[in-house]
Amino acid sequence: MVWFSLFFTLGVWYLQQQAALPVLPAYWPIAAALLLLPRQNGRLLVIARHAALLIGAALLGFCYAAWIAQHRLSDQLSAEWQGKNIVLTGIVAEMPRLHERGLRFQFDVESVQTVGAHVPRHIQLATYDGDSKEPLKMSAGQRWQLTVRLKQPHGSSNPYNFDFEAWALERNIRAIGYVYARGDNKMLSEQTSSPAYLVQRLRETIRTHFRKTLSDAPYTGVLTALAIGDQSGISQSDWQLFTRTGVNHLMSISGLHITMLAGLVFAAVYWLWRRSIRLTLWFPARKAAALAGILAALFYTLVSGFEVPAQRTLYMLVTIGLMLMLSRNVSPSQLLAYALMVVLLADPWAVLSPGFWLSFGAVALIFYVTANRLRRQHWLREYGKVQWAMMIGLIPPLLALFQQLSLVSPLANAFAIPLVSFIVVPLTLLGTLPPFEWMLYVAHEAMTLCMYLLHLLDKLPYVVWSQHAPPAWTILAGIGGALWLLSPRGFPMRWLGSLLLLPMFLVAPERPAAGGARLVVFDVGQGLSVAVQTHAHALLYDTGPDFSGEADSGNRILLPALRGMGILHLDTLVLSHDDVDHIGGTESVLSGIPVTNVISSLPDTHPKLQLAAHNEACFDGQSWEWDGVRFEMLSPAKLQTPLYPQHDNERSCILRISTGRHSVLLAGDAERLAESRLTRLHPQELRTTFLLVPHHGSKSSSSPAFVDAVHPRYAMFTAGYLNRFGHPKDEVVERYRAAGSEILRSDEDGAVDIRMDARDFRIERYRTTHARYWQQNRINSGAAEP
Template sequence: MTSNILAFVLGVWLLQQQAALPTLVWTLLLPLMWLVSRFLPALPREVLAKVFFLGLGFFWAAFMAQQRLQDALPTAWEGRDIQVVGVVAALPATNERGMRFEFDVERVKTLEAVVPHHIQLSAYSEGFGKKASDAALPDFHAGERWQLTVRLKRPHGNANPNGFDFEAWLLERNIRASGYVRQEDSNRRLAEHVYRPGYMVEMLRERVAQRFQTVLGERPYAGVLKALAVGEQNAISPDQWRVFLRTGVNHLMSISGLHVTMISSLAFALVYGLWRRSQSLTLRLPARKAAAVAGALAALLYALLSGFGVPTQRTLYMLSVVAAALWLGRASSASSVLALAVLVVLLIDPWAVLSPGFWLSFGAVAAILYVGVGRLGRPHWLRAWANVQWAVTLGLVPALLLMFQQVSIVSPLANAFAIPVISLVVVPLTLAGAILPLDSPLLLAHQVMTWCMAALEWLSQMPDAVWQQHAPPLWTVLAAAIGIFWLLLPRGFPARWLGAAGLMPMFMVLPPQPEQGALWLSVLDVGQGLAVVVQTRNHALLYDTGPRYTADADSGSRIVVPYLRAAGIKRLDGLIVTHDDSDHSGGAASVLDAVPVGWLASSLPADSPILPHARKSLPCYAGQSWEWDGVHFEMLHPGWESYADEHLRNNARGCTLKITSPYGSVLLPADIERESEAEILARTPDALAATLLVAPHHGSKTSSTEAFIHQVNPSIVIFTAGYRNHFGHPKPEVVERYRVLGSRLYRSDFDGAVLLRFEKEAGVKLQTWRQERHRYWQER
């Protein structure tokens, strides 16, 4: 049974790697395959059975995907005003720009408009959707029915190597469109409460969150307790998340499977201990069965209170399988119970295989079972606990390096005290404070969390708290998994140390690097903004750092730094921040704090908050030049005299860089406009010709003049723009100029990251990430 389930899992995983969904007519082969296997000898029959279950998993996932993708927003209705009636389906999340919430559409009032049933909306206190004379932002609450005018877009996210797949995340949560509320006079609340089970749970969660705010006020870890009770992770500050990530306890700071399991286990132990003391109750129902029901109910209630997120659902399904096994008296094989839990999870949620949490949670359980079940002898509890800690820590290293390219070195020590303190003390006290009309449990939970945080902060400040490296190739991860399996064999097994050899390729096989004279360029997809990574044989340069999204999030920390880490770029020799607009400089502080940077060149003002983060900073100006590994770099703009003009716009001082290799050249002109283009034409016209041009100012109509682009005469042009950005970049007339010129055109919003290699053997090799790694759920 277990091997058949593993084949089913492989089939589900294979479907999620497809660029397009298969036609379901091929499912007709499955019953035929099953019938044929009945008449085959033992070995071929077993092989065909595995192929059958693999195909079953593949086509089950395909069927579920087709059903979900059918509920879509037509392209023709993107960006248009649509009036809908529906219910605020979840606890709204607030930020400095307004609030974000999920919305169940009950009725579409705009004629002929088609809107998915479940969407995500943002209501802005300023900016999109707000008129100058509008009143204050409406106050949305869970479970309310509203009539709203909205503008929507289809699911779309940034597409970068080793980046987060936001479109897959939306698909798994069945969010089939996103957009914002237009602040119109017709918007109005139709009902304060919609009494349906799911909405009632969300109302309860909101009341709990409000109670936490009342009791804890501005205490530093109020957000952590709120996250542990109702799953409101945005309440945790970035600095606190940084501590949790460096110490490897971030899994404890959300409604993790561990917390749900602990609460379920406490309920099981309590009911089992009390039930078995009553003879009459035991005669009616065995204590083990009663405890199994209690544990499953406790897990269900906690999962509902926490928002019934996808990771929590997976844990609930797994515990339900365990409870069913205990009820039926068939819990003899722990591996069979685990396999059944995986099967149930994937039957309900075939996209779970895309989530790191799926592999980490089931991988941790598998490691515990491997070292704790079926071994001879009963070691002392302390030694058993140490074995489990060692197995989980070592067992998850390959997955963590593959998915996140980092592992907390202090994680075993941090988890050794954080797991029992948070799961057995803080979480129960927090839940007691959420349920009971008493303030003391919450205040005590906060005090315990304060003590725990003091220890975690001390550990996080250790200089080598985190191991970071490149993204290892998949084959090295598989070799490491085999090596760990060998290392964790029972004591007395000969040559267990040979398992360490399986780990070595994961650390020693390094990413490829450019040859002497070669130039590698990665134009990252950061939305409406710019970030370009430049590599030569022994050097790396970052040109701009992308936008700032919110006060707590920017493309530097979310896109640029993960890309650099995965590519094996441990330090930047230089960083150029072209000008002071946030779509180019928004991620600079995050990059400077996370990666050693040799120097920062920019046109930033002297009082810029970015400059104190740099070890060495200097202004950029025309005439600067240097050479790295046979590749020449030259700054073409701005002129030095421009810094004396206080009235000059930021765009006019954009640091314009020309890079010339023996195999091709690149021009990076930032956001310069027609006046600056004319200046460069007058100053250094012969330096403009380039193989590749990143279009000035994202394709704005104020740039890319005829004279400028004819002088550059690029073979390749890349427009960096956000999907359906409100500026309308790139402008159609600008795109047409380059098309008439004969340039090959690429757009980051359509193509994702654009990766180029200027090399001796291949000349200019170009890849677009959406084409290279296209999946069936992604927009092109």
């Protein structure tokens, strides 16, 4: 069973790496034939049959995942209805959550009134308060008639980043959009009788109860997250603390909390049940306790919102509980194998989640260091051994998934796990009941103590280790080394395992050779950011947009990507001009990675520059050379005159990067006056291999004279998917196409990776090199944003 489940998992994982779904009828018979081979005598025949079974298991996993994916993808929003008004009726499927301008919630569609429109059954919507006189007030379970504008799920596509489209597919969200404020939006009924919606209504009641009881207490959001899974009340600074100290897994309804609650209920029921002879004779105490534990885990998972990570834990616990109730005596490895199969049958996309690998890896490590060991130890020593195993054994997956490690995580988890799991969570759950609301104050005080200790750890000089993304072979070697290092006492030369861990740290990504450069134009939506790397230096041009109060391109896209690329220090940060879609992530970048120098057209007193160690103005004539690569600033003029416009776009820092006969021109948001100045003063420098088209392809830029002067081989537009500005404009795109340029777009191609030197110039489109079957690559007219 163990090997069968592992190969089944391999087949599911392989399917999720495909650019297109396979044609299934040809594969099902092969899988069936391999799995149903008759038993044979003879050693070689037995080996061959086992090999066929494993191949059949992998093929079965591949086919099953493809079948589920085809079924889910069949319900989608058609391209022609993107951005158009659609009137529909349905139910608010979850507790609405606050965002910076309104509410965000999932919606179950019951009927569509707009003739000819098909809307998927499950969608995600947002409201925007500023668009209507009276903000819509919604609650879970209410039936509404809404006028909406939708689009297909589409996220940014960058290396080492979160895949929103895969996330939406896993949760069966087949369209996203917003409520059109000027439509005929009205509530049809207050609530429905469906149990699923009643649970959501209960969650909303608990959240209101918490906010009323604790008011503005600093960690109300944390307790709310621990009770019902709503993390919207946790501040970005608190999340950063949890991540740096390695306890972020505790601050949501994690598998650990569900397991702890189920274990506590199991122990309590088992202890009480055994004291009744009648009950024990009627139903064994162990089985009654297992049933009670499963029900407790189910209730907690439902109240938490039935999120996918919690579902995985529930499936694992149900599997364990069923084994106990069926009186099956199975080994820990078989138990884990059964749970693995159940999770993947329920959710084939689980293999794409870091939580899947970390949760199963952590459980496997606990079994590895505790099960089948000859000598039992004191519980405190056992706990220390498990913490040591977590620290060593999770190094490979953490470096592979996040490229960073918390160095204080073992110490932080040593006190945070018992404090949060055994004190904060039980008291918080009891505090949901009105007679015991006073327990919320005790839980908050315990959480305050935990936060105080975490802040003390965070002040230590070395808290987090950050590095490049290790090559795949070093991860496999590191896993082997960790298992060797954690092997039982008496295993020969356990210390050699540490040597197998070293390649993950020592084998760095290949840097450009002297005279060469690598540029990555990130897909940040409606905005701009470009990383430039030479042999020994790195530069970042702009930092993309600010998405909300605490989420921006810097912390969501740029820092993970730069870390994965091996860029842990920026020699220069260029901020082209004062537009939020170009400098929105600046504070996150400056606080998250060392930056030697900032060059910008911003005034010295600008708030974005307050974290900069050193800054200077960009101006025409500014130049430098790194490792044989030349950098030249072509605009703005050093001295502004009354005749020269002061508009931010026209003052963009325009940077030319050249490696001999190949060059890249980063034009910011330059408009026609700046373009005219460039064609007049720099006619020779303008001709380029790759142009980052100014101002995202708007009508106010890319004049015919400028396009003729630049005459790029590649012209790239950075624009958000179906953005409200309509960028890039069709006539501008055609102007570059008529000039013979190959057109690239961040909304179609994702991030673009450029490698150039004196002889060669190569580009890679991330949505092409990392294509997946769930991605939406079609660009259609219309807008789906307010």
